[in-house]
Amino acid sequence: MAEDRLAPVFVISVAAELAEMHPQTLRQYDRLGLVSPSRQRGKQRRYSQRDVDLLREVQRLSKDGVSLEGIRRILELENQVAALQSRVSELSRELDATRAGRRGSPMARVFAAGVAGEVVTLSRGQRPRGRSQAVVLWRPQQ
Structure with missing residues (x-):
């Protein structure tokens, strides 16, 4: 069901309510690149459940005293870590397959x-x- 979490289904007013924020805050976070919702016809923003979760994380970090630039950097690093973990898993599977193919060779x-x-x-x-x-x-x- 990971695909459901990525489906852009919420308009800005609903996403703001779910994230317990003002819609203008969501627009600001979009301009800053903290959250990047999908765009529908007429440039209307559509948020996914993953976007709402991310907005909540931004809000939590902000309440903890982290600046918006600090939050942007944290999110960027978390994305890099996730990408690297995915690549390590991919390479580990490839290595295991190669080792399995060479046994006894x-x-x-x-x-x-x-x-x-x-x-x-x-x-x-x-x-x-x-x-x-x-x-x-x-x-x-x-």
């Missing part, structure tokens, strides 16, 4: 890191070409 991959930082895939037993100062990393089979 005699052709495990070996990587070399060159002087310029490039990464080169090598076959087992293969050496980097030329007189590079490459470092070869591998994990012994268990």
Whole structure:
């Protein structure tokens, strides 16, 4: 039901009432980029449940004495953290799938890191070409 929370269904007066704020405050937060509601025909703002929750969080932080610029930065950092957590999960799943596919495989991959930082895939037993100062990393089979 996460999609329901993202559906832009509330007009500004309803969203303001749900967030216990004045509609003008919602307009100000929109101008500052703290909350970005969807726009319908005629540029009418439409807020989702997620937007209302965010407005409540902005209000809580404001009551705790955090400036609007501080709130904007906090929200920005929270979004970055969420994006990074999502990327880590994605990479972990990819790594698990790669490891699962290689179990028992005699052709495990070996990587070399060159002087310029490039990464080169090598076959087992293969050496980097030329007189590079490459470092070869591998994990012994268990």
